[in-house]
Amino acid sequence: MNTREKAKEERRALIIGAAVTCFIRKGIHQTGIRDIARQANVSLGNLYNHFSGKDALIAEIALLDGLRLEQFAKDLDVSEDPNIAIHKFVDAYLEYVSSAENAVLTIDIIAESMRNHAIAEQFDVNRQRLVDVLSATIERGKSQGVMRSKIHIVETVEQLLDAIEGLGLRSGLTGRKPSKKARKTLQDMIFRMLSLSPE
Amino acid sequence: MNTREKAKEERRALIIGAAVTCFIRKGIHQTGIRDIARQANVSLGNLYNHFSGKDALIAEIALLDGLRLEQFAKDLDVSEDPNIAIHKFVDAYLEYVSSAENAVLTIDIIAESMRNHAIAEQFDVNRQRLVDVLSATIERGKSQGVMRSKIHIVETVEQLLDAIEGLGLRSGLTGRKPSKKARKTLQDMIFRMLSLSPE
DNA sequence: TATTGATGAACGAACGATTGTTCATTATAT
């Protein structure tokens, strides 16, 4: 790659990083293009050499943000025992969604997606991917006879994700990590929903 | 009450209604004071005779929005069998949070509360009220011997609310009512979390 | 009851600040 091209890519990444910083600190709508340019040590006009406008910048960040979910999906694919796989996923995903930066940014992106079809679609794609791999894991558990057979898989998975994300967002917004009791209750709920034996 | 005072109150309500309409339609940040004034058939200047500014208007709406939760809390207080009471609450609350208008407005208010302490506090107060009455109901169920004794009450209640609100918001944002399967799965989860008998 | 002065609701032009975006210009790397 050229020196020119490499520098350009670095600039792009620099600007995106600056935008994320600003969005987390002030919110998407409260952040102006000038704020981002200043944060990135880039001139106002030059920013438009790298991004067609504010909307494109927001879309790019929403994309990257969603892309991080892909790792969770991948980690689930190759896992061993379905019950353990789900258990590990819950812990890891909760840890992720309960970080303050993620919570603040996620809420803003959801709010943004309400009036921005492109972002809403992106958001749906990423979530659907999670739902799919979790569903497949439960399906595996069912066929292996280690999970309840009468589960509405998709609805259960979505409910599970709602519970994790709800706990995560509330924790992230208050700045406290999820309590041991809350994590225990969450795992307990999953156990009761999926497991064969009641105790 | 005076003719003057009555008219003034009607004007206030008119403006608030117009603001809600605009906020739902365009979002809080995309709505200008002029939009609200136009929607209410009120002059720009006159709006400031009734509200000190946009922030005050937002705060007022957040207050009213949260106040609607109070009815759910009251309905729970006087109810008979704890299991049935919870069951009814879930149905009613889900119906409420899954309305499109509520979903759109709620997300915006949450996003707003991230950077507005007053609104965040208001939000917490309303939610805590729900958590309290639900906790009391479960406590009642435990002492009556119709619910599991080893429940982390607060964490379970919050997880329950997360599941309801998550399902509600997703339904509201996509414009579809929660499916029968989803509602069934939700009630099933609650049954498994609270009930004595595993089946 | 009729007249007066006080009160505040209603109005929209105007203000200064800020918004996202464009563009002519300069600097720099190939």
Added chain:
DNA sequence: ATATAATGAACAATCGTTCGTTCATCAATA
């Protein structure tokens, strides 16, 4: 020399808010 990265002044639009003013309604007086 040529292409393009980088700059910041400038633009039109919009923002929330303030302002002086008009006018309907009220209480007090005659």
